[in-house]
Amino acid sequence: MIDTHKTGEFRYPVSDIRDQDEAGFGITPSQTVGPYVHIGLTLEGAEIIAAEGDTVDVTFTVLDGNGDPIAxxxxxxxxxxxxxxxxxxxxxxxxxxxxxxCDETGSVTFTTLVPGASEDEAPHLKVGVFARGMLERLYTRLYFPEQDNSSDPVLALVDAPRRELLIAEQVDGGYRKTIVMQHADPEKETPFFRV
Structure with a gap:
């Protein structure tokens, strides 16, 4: 599972090189998108997509396969x-x-407007997930339960029993969606798309 509370030894030795000119020539290891993914990418208020009109709150909670929050x-x-x-x-x-x-519960809330249908696709949010230990972001979608999602061509790519994993739950005038990563049972893991 994704380790959000590192306590053991590091997988690779810690380098004592302090200047790039001291580093040897060659291929460098891949860099993950965390744990400092937020530095320079998030700004105060970036969760507010719309402040006027019929706004709704959409809350995402990100969990690992054990059900632990990815904080x-x-x-x-x-x-x-x-x-x-x-x-x-x-x-x-x-x-x-x-x-x-995400906060310590693995949750983040956005304030936005419910999108409309576009290009023969049902109303949806395109969702990118970044977390420590991942080399690239994961792409998924959120669909709305009150919409007719039956003819959406992207949702149709997902096996029928798993499509519900992309449909938000309506709560208190807004929406909630749990994103499950790395679950041992693939039927319970959120479907992700190759882009």
């Missing part, structure tokens, strides 16, 4: 406006992109 995960979402368009000036104060760091 240093970062979630990034992209979406269309309520009319299904991207990058227009029709809705002042709407960015369409949000980033947020």
């Amino acid at each position: 240093d995960a970062m979630i990034e979402i992209w979406q269309s406006r309520p009319d299904g368009t991207y990058n227009t000036t029709e809705h002042e104060g709407f960015r369409g992109l949000g980033r947020g760091m």
Whole structure:
């Protein structure tokens, strides 16, 4: 599972090199996206995608396969406006992109507008997940339970029994979605997409 509370020895020896000119020539190891993924990527208020209109709160909780929260995960979402368009000036104060760091419960909440259908796709949020130990972000989606998602071509790529794992739960006038990573039972792990 993803280790958010490191207490043992490091996997690789700690280098005493303090200047890049002292390093040997050759291939360097891959760099993961954590644990300091938030430095320079998140700004105060980046979870507020829209501050006016019929805003809703969308809460994501990121868990590992043991059910433990991934407290240093970062979630990034992209979406269309309520009319299904991207990058227009029709809705002042709407960015369409949000980033947020999960708290100690593995959760982060975004304030946004419910997107509209676009390009033959059901209304959805595109979701990127960053966390320590990962070489690349994971891509998934959030669909809304009150929408007709049956003809969405991307959701159709997921095996029918697992499609529910991408549908948000409606709670207190907003939405909640749990993202499960690295579960031993693939039927319980959130479906991720290759982009």
